[in-house]
Amino acid sequence: xxxxxxxxxxxxxxxxxxxFSERGFYGTSLADVSGELxxxxxxxxxxxxxxxxxxxxxxEEVAARFDALVNNVIQQDLSAEKKLKTxxxxxxxxxxxxxxxxxxxxxxxxDNLERVEASRKWYLKxxxxxxxxxxxxxxxxxxxxxxxxxxxxxxxIGAISYFSISEPTLSAxxxxxxxxxxxxxxxxxxxxxx
Amino acid sequence: xxxxxxxxxxxxxxxxxxxFSERGFYGTSLADVSGELxxxxxxxxxxxxxxxxxxxxxxEEVAARFDALVNNVIQQDLSAEKKLKTxxxxxxxxxxxxxxxxxxxxxxxxDNLERVEASRKWYLKxxxxxxxxxxxxxxxxxxxxxxxxxxxxxxxIGAISYFSISEPTLSAxxxxxxxxxxxxxxxxxxxxxx
DNA sequence: AGTAAAACTTACCGAATGGTAGGTAAGAGG
DNA sequence: CCTCTTACCTACCATTCGGTAAGTTTTACT
Numbered sequence: 001x002x003x004x005x006x007x008x009x010x011x012x013x014x015x016x017x018x019x020f021s022e023r024g025f026y027g028t029s030l031a032d033v034s035g036e037l038x039x040x041x042x043x044x045x046x047x048x049x050x051x052x053x054x055x056x057x058x059x060e061e062v063a064a065r066f067d068a069l070v071n072n073v074i075q076q077d078l079s080a081e082k083k084l085k086t087x088x089x090x091x092x093x094x095x096x097x098x099x100x101x102x103x104x105x106x107x108x109x110x111d112n113l114e115r116v117e118a119s120r121k122w123y124l125k126x127x128x129x130x131x132x133x134x135x136x137x138x139x140x141x142x143x144x145x146x147x148x149x150x151x152x153x154x155x156x157i158g159a160i161s162y163f164s165i166s167e168p169t170l171s172a173x174x175x176x177x178x179x180x181x182x183x184x185x186x187x188x189x190x191x192x193x194x
Numbered sequence: 195x196x197x198x199x200x201x202x203x204x205x206x207x208x209x210x211x212x213x214f215s216e217r218g219f220y221g222t223s224l225a226d227v228s229g230e231l232x233x234x235x236x237x238x239x240x241x242x243x244x245x246x247x248x249x250x251x252x253x254e255e256v257a258a259r260f261d262a263l264v265n266n267v268i269q270q271d272l273s274a275e276k277k278l279k280t281x282x283x284x285x286x287x288x289x290x291x292x293x294x295x296x297x298x299x300x301x302x303x304x305d306n307l308e309r310v311e312a313s314r315k316w317y318l319k320x321x322x323x324x325x326x327x328x329x330x331x332x333x334x335x336x337x338x339x340x341x342x343x344x345x346x347x348x349x350x351i352g353a354i355s356y357f358s359i360s361e362p363t364l365s366a367x368x369x370x371x372x373x374x375x376x377x378x379x380x381x382x383x384x385x386x387x388x
Numbered sequence: 389a390g391t392a393a394a395a396c397t398t399a400c401c402g403a404a405t406g407g408t409a410g411g412t413a414a415g416a417g418g
Numbered sequence: 419c420c421t422c423t424t425a426c427c428t429a430c431c432a433t434t435c436g437g438t439a440a441g442t443t444t445t446a447c448t
């Protein structure tokens with residue numbers, strides 16, 4: 001693993017994440033990515049064999065961040081309810097601080113329908129499984145069916161994710177002020193309905 | 195308006211909708227679209243001045259379907275609560291019957307961040323505004339703030355939309371059986387938390 | 389200082405892209 | 419029968435794409 005913070009690979013991954021998340025895989029060229037760093041596209045191909053390999057590295061890093069997010073909450077010594085609320089708060093906070101992450105994952109959900117390969121991994125599997133387990137220990141949900149808990153958890157994740165990718169559009173439609181008001185009450189409104 | 199069902203424009207729009215929603219704007223070439231119809235790409239450029247114009251026509255049609263969906267519910271003579279539930283049921287049903295529509299809108303939410311032009315219209319404005327108004331007449335929500343109602347409504351729409359674009363991925367992660375179970379209880383789980 | 393690996397560069401390529409220009413075949417209406 | 423419009427076509431073009439090959443510069447280490 002390239003652990004070094006300033007490893008050249010990492011600066012490519014960071015830039016690629018931003019561009020892939022904003023313009024998508026096909027909308028981003030290798031020249032775009034390297035250009036942002038003042039380099040030629042061949043500098044990328046030195047570190048990553050293909051464009052797909054670069055994309056895979058980006059996806060892996062983003063998935064690792066989401067995994068870390070849910071792992072972190074699970075390991076804390078909190079009540080089940082507190083864990084869930086903390087998880088949702090952290091997830092929402094993360095989509096705000098690192099909007100590229102959520103956008104990339106959403107694009108991946110849309111794209112892997114077509115750009116499938118035998119080797120494609122399901123980076124989100126761990127995140128989804130662990131997230132859903134957070135509902136299992138809630139008294140309110142313990143005696144519901146597994147399917148109901150799964151549906152409920154995916155609704156929470158979906159609500160947060162969809163809102164975060166919509167923010168630029170909503171800002172244009174509603175104006176910044178109304179968006180900020182809505183953002184301000186988003187978490188409490190979401191949690192109040194659990 | 196090209197009202198005729200078999201208008202040549204319409205067959206291009208239908209095919210383009212499918213491909214744009216599956217592969218995205220940059221992932222779909224004019225040759226791809228025309229190829230599916232056994233034609234050359236110039237046949238498209240005869241009907242639509244540019245690729246952007248074709249995309250715009252597709253987007254307009256999809257947005258019109260969402261508008262019709264919410265308009266249809268609002269005009270019915272139902273209680274506020276029944277209206278909301280009917281709306282959510284119809285929205286979920288629509289994302290299942292016409293999965294291309296939801297995927298295209300989600301891509302547009304992601305893309306218009308970058309592919310903005312002065313002329314770009316906010317196709318979703320009417321849909322969002324009218325949808326949110328559905329919560330206004332619910333006793334439970336009447337005395338909450340406008341921002342809270344807006345947040346709640348967008349959470350419902352987001353939950354449905356995100357789930358629908360995730361179905362292929364979830365089917366691969368969970369398997370078809372678990373996905374079907376979850377789908378089966380999705381609406382009731384969602385509604386029970388309003 | 390010397391050297392070898394790492395991190396780039398220039399030069400090039402075939403394929404695909406959106407789009408232009410200039411046709412042609414078919415049908416409708418007078 | 420003639421003409422105009424619709425709906426396509428072939429031919430072509432400049433640009434961009436991901437990727438290969440072969441050098442050159444920078445860095446790290448002895």
